[in-house]
Amino acid sequence: xxxxxxxxxxxxxxxxxxxxxxxxxxxxxxxxDGLSKICYWILFPGLLFNLTSTASLSAAFILPFxxxxxxxASVMVVYGFLAGRLIGANGPAxxxxxxxxxxxNGFLMLAFVQGAFGVAALEIGAIAxxxxxxxxxxxxxxxIFLLRDGDQDANLGRAITAELARNPLMGAIILGGxxxxxxxxxxxxxxxxxxxxxxxxxxxxxxCVGASIRISALRAHxxxxxxxxxxxxxxxxxxxxLVGMALGLDKDVLLVLVVLAVAPxxxxxxxxxxxxxxxxxxxxxxxxxxxLVAAIGIPLWVLMMxxxx
Numbered sequence: 077x078x079x080x081x082x083x084x085x086x087x088x089x090x091x092x093x094x095x096x097x098x099x100x101x102x103x104x105x106x107x108x109d110g111l112s113k114i115c116y117w118i119l120f121p122g123l124l125f126n127l128t129s130t131a132s133l134s135a136a137f138i139l140p141f142x143x144x145x146x147x148x149a150s151v152m153v154v155y156g157f158l159a160g161r162l163i164g165a166n167g168p169a170x171x172x173x174x175x176x177x178x179x180x181n182g183f184l185m186l187a188f189v190q191g192a193f194g195v196a197a198l199e200i201g202a203i204a205x206x207x208x209x210x211x212x213x214x215x216x217x218x219x220i221f222l223l224r225d226g227d228q229d230a231n232l233g234r235a236i237t238a239e240l241a242r243n244p245l246m247g248a249i250i251l252g253g254x255x256x257x258x259x260x261x262x263x264x265x266x267x268x269x270x271x272x273x274x275x276x277x278x279x280x281x282x283x284c285v286g287a288s289i290r291i292s293a294l295r296a297h298x299x300x301x302x303x304x305x306x307x308x309x310x311x312x313x314x315x316x317x318l319v320g321m322a323l324g325l326d327k328d329v330l331l332v333l334v335v336l337a338v339a340p341x342x343x344x345x346x347x348x349x350x351x352x353x354x355x356x357x358x359x360x361x362x363x364x365x366x367x368l369v370a371a372i373g374i375p376l377w378v379l380m381m382x383x384x385x
Contacts, residue, residue, distance in 0.1 A: 094286025
């Protein structure tokens with residue numbers, strides 16, 4: 077229990093420090109753009125390659141695990157559509173509600189499970205990210221295309237291919253998976269370099285998460301924000317837990333999946349909405365509110381699960 081509380085406080089502290097550095101203009105705004113690119117294109121892929129290339133990938137685990145994630149993702153797509161209809165949202169706003177429940181900030185999730193549950197949980201979290209990155213990206217692009225206003229002649233297949241091809245996490249996951257499955261010998265210095273990059277990834281990413289929080293950006297989308305919070309705080313963790321239990325996943329795996337479920341939507345959701353025709357301002361508000369709520373929601377869910385399961 078003390079280890080979990082210490083981890084929560086450590087993660088929150090780094091997020092707060094990142095936010096304060098940004099607010100106080102301690103470094104130029106361009107610094108955060110550069111750091112975000114380094115994290116996204118180099119540090120996090122290095123972490124994912126290191127974990128996926130060495131993780132245990134038995135079929136008895138991967139199949140029910142992946143099915144749990146796929147079913148949960150599908151449920152959240154339906155939830156996003158229903159939430160948008162409930163409040164009379166337009167197409168772009170509805171696509172942002174879908175992204176709010178469908179996508180995940182894997183950085184926050186991995187930072188938490190590493191400190192609270194150890195290396196084994198970190199590997200499970202990395203596998204979850206590996207499974208969800210293609211699923212969530214494909215779903216998100218399709219939904220935004222279907223619901224956006226105007227410019228309906230753009231090529232959907234090209235947009236999906238471009239989104240996956242430019243995602244460095246996909247490359248790291250595929251490369252790590254190939255090395256793992258085929259047992260390809262890799263020089264120790266490459267694993268060493270990937271390990272160093274991975275060690276730098278999580279603290280830098282947490283600082284970037286803090287810098288991306290924009291309290292002043294919150295406007296008047298109260299109904300949409302409530303539904304987006306409910307998606308992460310209630311609907312998705314319940315679905316993830318029930319489906320995982322039905323498919324026979326262990327308690328330790330369920331804990332990681334629930335942490336992933338409560339983690340806020342990916343910060344890249346804003347960029348995707350902006351580029352493909354979603355409601356980018358609403359997406360920015362959702363990211364901020366979900367990040368703040370996750371600070372309370374993650375420890376509450378973990379406490380409940382460790383007590384009752």
